[in-house]
Amino acid sequence: MSQNMDTTMNERGAAAAAAGGKRVVVMVERIKVKKRSNFETLIKFGTDASGLERTFRLFQALAQCIAHIPSIRSIFMLILSSLRLFIASFFLSSISNLVSPSKELSSPSAKAEAQIITTALGVRSKLAQGRRFFRLFRFLDSFHSASTLYYQYQAQTDIDKSGEVGMYCMWLDIMSKSFNGMYLLFETLGFCAALGVPGLDPWGPEVNRFLHVEGQRFWLFALVCGVIGGVVRLVYERDLAGGGGSSNGGGGGGGAAAATATTSDRTSETEKENEIGSREDDEHGNQLKEEERQRAALEKRAEEEQRMVIWTDRRMRIKRRITADLLDLAQPGAVVGWFPDWPGMIGLMMVGSTWLTGVEVWEKCAR
Numbered sequence: 534m535s536q537n538m539d540t541t542m543n544e545r546g547a548a549a550a551a552a553g554g555k556r557v558v559v560m561v562e563r564i565k566v567k568k569r570s571n572f573e574t575l576i577k578f579g580t581d582a583s584g585l586e587r588t589f590r591l592f593q594a595l596a597q598c599i600a601h602i603p604s605i606r607s608i609f610m611l612i613l614s615s616l617r618l619f620i621a622s623f624f625l626s627s628i629s630n631l632v633s634p635s636k637e638l639s640s641p642s643a644k645a646e647a648q649i650i651t652t653a654l655g656v657r658s659k660l661a662q663g664r665r666f667f668r669l670f671r672f673l674d675s676f677h678s679a680s681t682l683y684y685q686y687q688a689q690t691d692i693d694k695s696g697e698v699g700m701y702c703m704w705l706d707i708m709s710k711s712f713n714g715m716y717l718l719f720e721t722l723g724f725c726a727a728l729g730v731p732g733l734d735p736w737g738p739e740v741n742r743f744l745h746v747e748g749q750r751f752w753l754f755a756l757v758c759g760v761i762g763g764v765v766r767l768v769y770e771r772d773l774a775g776g777g778g779s780s781n782g783g784g785g786g787g788g789a790a791a792a793t794a795t796t797s798d799r800t801s802e803t804e805k806e807n808e809i810g811s812r813e814d815d816e817h818g819n820q821l822k823e824e825e826r827q828r829a830a831l832e833k834r835a836e837e838e839q840r841m842v843i844w845t846d847r848r849m850r851i852k853r854r855i856t857a858d859l860l861d862l863a864q865p866g867a868v869v870g871w872f873p874d875w876p877g878m879i880g881l882m883m884v885g886s887t888w889l890t891g892v893e894v895w896e897k898c899a900r
Contacts, residue, residue: 569899577898584898586667587891593660594887597880600653605877610649662727669721675714682707698769705762712755719748749865756858756865763855770848853889860886 569577578584598605686703723744726734734741860882866872867879 574895574899578895581894581898582667583894584891586664587887587894589660589664589667591884591887591891593657593664594880594883596653596657596660597876598884600650600657601877601880606646606649606653610646613649665720665724665727668717669724672714672717672721675710675717679707679710679714682710698765702762702766705758705765709755709758709762712751712758716748716752716755719744719751723748746868749868753862753865753869753871756862759858760855760862763851763858767848767851767855770844770851850893853893857886857889860889 726741867874
């Protein structure tokens with residue numbers, strides 16, 4: 534099975550068989566979906582709103598780690614001092630003039646460390662504020678997605694329910710998107726206060742505090758629903774993807790209809806074989822039947838391989854989304870008071886979740 538997820542297999546045949554002394558050859562074609570190059574993907578990612586938002590979030594998380602984790606801050610200061618020493622070596626004529634940068638490299642002062650902390654916290658605050666511009670009206674998208682899923686479920690219920698597991702997954706998705714929409718709506722309501730412009734805040738400190746805490750609570754609920762829905766979908770993915778086992782056991786009427794369809798298909802195949810036999814000799818008829826049989830077998834095998842590739846890719850995406858949601862739980866949980874408020878650990882979790890969700894945006898930009 535090919536590991537390239539962007540290769541679509543179009544099976545027109547791949548076999549060679551001897552039939553009546555003649556060789557039947559069916560060709561196989563692989564149609565590759567063209568992808569953007571890495572540089573083109575980088576341009577697309579850097580100009581896409583979601584890509585920019587993920588980039589800002591990654592820098593925000595790194596700034597939080599630098600400000601609150603001493604080991605990471607020491608590494609960052611060592612890198613900065615090394616860069617300063619490297620740059621200074623090109624402009625200072627005497628080696629003795631390098632003594633001051635080298636001392637700073639070996640033992641940075643407490644004043645320099647305090648300045649790094651202040652700068653990192655300021656960068657984190659500005660990046661968090663800048664990211665809110667990208668999410669200003671995103672609550673509309675979340676509510677629209679939730680309503681679309683609900684109407685799809687209603688239409689599906691009127692015709693044929695997809696099963697108990699499918700119903701649970703759909704309702705968890707609806708709840709997750711609805712909670713996420715409420716979080717984004719509360720964040721939008723507090724947007725004017727976040728700008729920090731005097732006289733622009735219409736609510737006041739108490740209302741803004743309420744909007745912030747309750748918005749984070751809705752985000753926490755959205756993440757929990759997303760994690761539960763992902764786990765349920767991951768456990769029962771085979772049943773949801775195949776759907777063959779549950780539909781076959783649905784009742785006697787379906788089995789009778791299937792038997793009638795099978796009998797009709799067999800009758801049609803017999804008639805076609807008789808027509809071929811009447812028009813052509815036995816050797817040519819056997820050759821055509823052998824070619825059709827091998828083509829059908831190869832098409833079935835190609836469909837199974839393609840289904841397995843899609844299924845594996847789908848499971849990988851679900852696992853990645855579950856992991857990202859689990860890592861994001863700490864941030865709103867700390868604001869609400871249900872998780873320990875450890876800024877350094879939350880920053881590390883933000884780095885992990887941002888990387889995972891950024892990979893998803895990168896793959897979308899590559900297509």
